[in-house]
Amino acid sequence: MIHAVEGSANETYNGKNMVWTITAHEFADAAFDGEYEINAANALDEAIQKWNGKIVFMKVYDNVAVIGGVEKTGSTTGWYDIYFVIDNGKKGQSSVPDQTSMYVVTTPDLDKAQIWWNEDPSVLMDELGVMPVDRRNITVK
Numbered sequence: 001m002i003h004a005v006e007g008s009a010n011e012t013y014n015g016k017n018m019v020w021t022i023t024a025h026e027f028a029d030a031a032f033d034g035e036y037e038i039n040a041a042n043a044l045d046e047a048i049q050k051w052n053g054k055i056v057f058m059k060v061y062d063n064v065a066v067i068g069g070v071e072k073t074g075s076t077t078g079w080y081d082i083y084f085v086i087d088n089g090k091k092g093q094s095s096v097p098d099q100t101s102m103y104v105v106t107t108p109d110l111d112k113a114q115i116w117w118n119e120d121p122s123v124l125m126d127e128l129g130v131m132p133v134d135r136r137n138i139t140v141k
Contacts, residue, residue: 001025001026002026002027002028003025003026003058003060003065003140003141004023004024004025004026004139004141005022005023005024005058005060005065005067005085005138005139005140005141006022006023006024007021007022007085007098007133007137007138007139008020008021008136008137009098009100009133009134009136009138010133010134010136011100011131011133012134016040018038018039018040019038019039020036020038021036021037022035022036022055022067022085022138023036024036024055024065024067025058026058026060032056032057032058033055034058035052035054035055035069035072036053036055036067036069036081037050037051037052037053038050038052049074050073050074051071051072051073051075051076052071052072052073053069053071053072053081054069054070054072055067055068055069056068056069056070056080057069057114057117061121063086063087063088064084064085064086064087064121065084065087065140066082066083066084066117066121066124067081067082067083067084067085068080068081068082068113068116068117069081078108079107079108080107080108080109080110080112080113082113082116082117082124083100083101083128084100084101084121084124084125084128085098085099085101085138085140086098086099086130086138086140087138087139087140097132097133097134098132098133098136098137098138099131099132099133100130100131100133100138101124101128101129101130101131
């Protein structure tokens with residue numbers, strides 16, 4: 001294994017709590033594994049409450065990881081998601097909390113999703129915005 005991202009986050013969206021978890025691994029042979037789950041009960045449209053996905057892409061830039069996955073459950077099963085996470089150190093030992101973007105359901109088209117996944121993280125941060133991780137921790141190795 002050459003990279004790993006693990007953790008969870010509580011975020012506030014539309015005044016409601018969202019919780020997500022992730023475990024992602026990148027191997028020397030360019031294979032990926034892992035999964036993520038997003039529980040957005042009451043934070044998003046009622047049709048979009050909770051879903052999980054399989055990790056199909058991950059690129060690590062120092063303490064930033066760009067994550068790509070395909071949704072396995074939910075109203076957009078088969079669609080590709082993208083988001084990033086920023087590991088700013090251990091909880092309680094850093095004055096800056098870990099950070100994340102909101103996921104983006106990009107497209108059911110893998111080729112279009114790969115364009116997003118390979119975008120420079122600073123562009124993604126501008127496009128997707130950055131949110132602090134409340135009450136949880138993310139580790140990028």
